[in-house]
Amino acid sequence: xxxxxxxxxxxxxxxxxxxxxxxxxxxxxxxxxxxxxxxxxxxxxxxxxxxxxxxxxxxxxxxxxxxxxxxxxxxxxxxxxxxxxxxxxxxxxxxxxxxxxxxxxxxxxxxxxxxxxxxxxxxxxxxxxxxxxxxxxxxxxxxxxxxxxxxxxxxxxxxxxxxxxxxxxxxxxxxxxxxxxxxxxxxxxxxxxxxxxxxxxxxxxxxxxxxxxxxxxxxxxxxxxxxxxxxxxxxxxxxxxxxx
Amino acid sequence: xxxxxxxxxxxxxxxxxxxxxxxxxxxxxxxxxxxxxxxxxxxxxxxxxxxxxxxxxxxxxxxxxxxxxxxxxxxxxxxxxxxxxxxxxxxxxxxxxxxxxxxxxxxxxxxxxxxxxxxxxxxxxxxxxxxxxxxxxxxxxxxxxxxxxxxxxxxxxxxxxxxxxxxxxxxxxxxxxxxxxxxxxxxxxxxxxxxxxxxxxxxxxxxxxxxxxxxxxxxxxxxxxxxxxxxxxxxxxxxxxxxxxxxxxxxxxxxxxxxxxxxxxxxxx
Numbered sequence: 001x002x003x004x005x006x007x008x009x010x011x012x013x014x015x016x017x018x019x020x021x022x023x024x025x026x027x028x029x030x031x032x033x034x035x036x037x038x039x040x041x042x043x044x045x046x047x048x049x050x051x052x053x054x055x056x057x058x059x060x061x062x063x064x065x066x067x068x069x070x071x072x073x074x075x076x077x078x079x080x081x082x083x084x085x086x087x088x089x090x091x092x093x094x095x096x097x098x099x100x101x102x103x104x105x106x107x108x109x110x111x112x113x114x115x116x117x118x119x120x121x122x123x124x125x126x127x128x129x130x131x132x133x134x135x136x137x138x139x140x141x142x143x144x145x146x147x148x149x150x151x152x153x154x155x156x157x158x159x160x161x162x163x164x165x166x167x168x169x170x171x172x173x174x175x176x177x178x179x180x181x182x183x184x185x186x187x188x189x190x191x192x193x194x195x196x197x198x199x200x201x202x203x204x205x206x207x208x209x210x211x212x213x214x215x216x217x218x219x220x221x222x223x224x225x226x227x228x229x230x231x232x233x234x235x236x237x238x239x240x241x242x243x244x
Numbered sequence: 245x246x247x248x249x250x251x252x253x254x255x256x257x258x259x260x261x262x263x264x265x266x267x268x269x270x271x272x273x274x275x276x277x278x279x280x281x282x283x284x285x286x287x288x289x290x291x292x293x294x295x296x297x298x299x300x301x302x303x304x305x306x307x308x309x310x311x312x313x314x315x316x317x318x319x320x321x322x323x324x325x326x327x328x329x330x331x332x333x334x335x336x337x338x339x340x341x342x343x344x345x346x347x348x349x350x351x352x353x354x355x356x357x358x359x360x361x362x363x364x365x366x367x368x369x370x371x372x373x374x375x376x377x378x379x380x381x382x383x384x385x386x387x388x389x390x391x392x393x394x395x396x397x398x399x400x401x402x403x404x405x406x407x408x409x410x411x412x413x414x415x416x417x418x419x420x421x422x423x424x425x426x427x428x429x430x431x432x433x434x435x436x437x438x439x440x441x442x443x444x445x446x447x448x449x450x451x452x453x454x455x456x457x458x459x460x461x462x463x464x465x466x467x468x469x470x471x472x473x474x475x476x477x478x479x480x481x482x483x484x485x486x487x488x489x490x491x492x493x494x495x496x497x498x499x500x501x502x503x504x505x506x507x508x509x510x511x512x513x
Contacts, residue, residue, distance in 0.1 A: 047405075050405075050408075050409050051408070051409075052405055052408055052409070067409055069405070069406060069409040071403060071405055071406060075403065075405075076402075076403065077277075079453075080277060080401075080402060081277075081453055081456055081457050081458055081459055081461075081462045082402065082458065082459045083457070083458045083459075086458055086459045086460065087402070090395050090398055090399055090402075091399075091410075093395065097394070097395065097460075098460060124457035124458060126457065127457075140406075144410070150409075
């Protein structure tokens, strides 16, 4: 049995079909990129796998995974009074939160070191740059030693900085820790470089497989065809010839 | 100088003020962080209807307030889940309906109810020995719940989905939190009244948030501000013969004003 089997899942909000009978599987150790245009149901697919959205169909696990989740960094309230250390301490239930504790501090430093963000330990999350916040959120996701790391658009709106980009960081962590990775992306270049498997969705499953094999020019244009319900402005102009 | 200390009723009021101020300030931090200000206002205004229902049915008005506020809070929470109407609209409809019902029920009360004004704006003379026992017991219960679920509630406030992926039952904790909030709001009614208990929850936490960037100090500051404002407000109301509720709220509002200026200054520099 595969690490994760998504079997025939559909999601509807009222009359609107967001995902229509999508099936694919993920093997242990895969780095899977879920791609598709805006509004294609990528995030909904991830939310369904995380159990955050109710779905029709089946989501089957080889064994119950421990999941580290990195939501889109834009979802965060920057005025929330919380330091990086406090955020990570909240996830260490065995350690005190209200007073200083050496082992807790060490555990926090250790995971921050893993993502190259030790310097940020004292900082309030509100002052972090997009890239810094993303690193901290990855550290937060790593704390329970997950067997599956799920990231929603890890690079959106982030300037490439330092020697190690977010993607090479994810790639390194996945190898070091033997994690399976599921990430939503719309950057095809990144998908070719880092993903061992790609799943293209545009309401329905368009393709799945090894990026170099399945991501043909024809398949990409099919995956990125604008769904009829998003017929407006710029997208219609750019993809007009794909409308059915 | 400390003439007020010789009155038993005033000592009871100070004790009630310190405890309710502490509870409200701590829950207030979660209310502020989750942007539930309007929600807590709605619960406090609904509690008035609960008080009148209690008086009409001949049960303890505070119990009426707790029961009715919890009912309203859970009602809003379960309707909000369906997402067919936005939360602020739901709250607006629920709370004005509850208030309208309360005002109509007041008309049904027989005779002139002098205690009603106290329930609206606070009456320190009205804090009885039984009230103190009730407040102490519920303070202990609430502090234990806060201690047990502090991390869980903080994680939900920070990002509900992240908490859910961790295995936290977010909907269940949301309801538990609303019940505790309704309880604390009902406790505060004797002190500042149904109309002004909302600010007692919100202002100390909002003040603390202006002054700090880390969670630990927000909770500590909010507690200090909540307790001090309640005590100072009570003492001021004693000397100026003003109603206790509005005086406490004005003291906390002054603290908020100062914190706002302090924040504006730090943002600029």
